[in-house]
Amino acid sequence: MVYLLLENGFEMCEALAPVDILRRGGVDVATVGVSAKTISSSHGVPVVADKVFSDISLSDMEMLIIPGGQPGVDNLWENDAVKALVREVYDKGIKISAICAAPIILARLGILDGRKGVCYPSCSPELVNADFRSGLGVANDRDIITGRAAGDAYDFAFEILTALRGADEAEKIKGAICYE
Numbered sequence: 001m002v003y004l005l006l007e008n009g010f011e012m013c014e015a016l017a018p019v020d021i022l023r024r025g026g027v028d029v030a031t032v033g034v035s036a037k038t039i040s041s042s043h044g045v046p047v048v049a050d051k052v053f054s055d056i057s058l059s060d061m062e063m064l065i066i067p068g069g070q071p072g073v074d075n076l077w078e079n080d081a082v083k084a085l086v087r088e089v090y091d092k093g094i095k096i097s098a099i100c101a102a103p104i105i106l107a108r109l110g111i112l113d114g115r116k117g118v119c120y121p122s123c124s125p126e127l128v129n130a131d132f133r134s135g136l137g138v139a140n141d142r143d144i145i146t147g148r149a150a151g152d153a154y155d156f157a158f159e160i161l162t163a164l165r166g167a168d169e170a171e172k173i174k175g176a177i178c179y180e
Helices: 012-024 072-077 081-089 105-108 121-127 149-167 166-176
Strands: 002-006 031-035 036-039 045-047 063-066 095-099 138-141 144-147
Touching: 012 031, 012 045, 012 149, 031 036, 036 095, 045 166, 063 081, 063 121, 072 081, 072 105, 081 095, 095 149, 105 121, 105 144, 121 144, 138 149, 144 149, 149 166
Parallel strands: 002 031, 002 063, 063 095, 095 144
Antiparallel strands: 036 045, 138 144
16 A cells, blocks of 8 residues: 555645556555545645544554655644654654655655765755755655655656656656656
8 A cells, every 4th residue: 555645735636646657557546645535735725635644553654654845744744743654654664655755754854874866956945965966856765755746746656656656657657648
């Protein structure tokens, strides 16, 4: 199971593009409302999550995805249970993906230390201990995938699909949606 965290102020395309691509690729993915079942995006669009935060189980977790958006990332960072979950996911060797401002959560927890990473340009000073890859839209360092911004949401989603189900499945879905 792949879990994607949603908190008020999340960036819509950074959350829903990966959900769409992964589901097309046969990945079991669930959106998780952190503070409620219905979460509002950074532009006020309400989204009803598949699950609530207390429903998350590490025993079946294949990957945790954290979309960006403000104040969504700040709201996630202020939640001690979210920080504990992210730390535990990493410590157990479960894959983690984060895009836009969300990689700063990984950086603040020391998870990106010495690892390739990207994030929204104005957040890059937070990745001081990471191997920051300026100019890349997506960086993949073993079990951690980071994305730069909303404009990279599909590349981020396909990188995740490739990591979970292989390049052939990702290419099949790219063809099906006319992604070039």
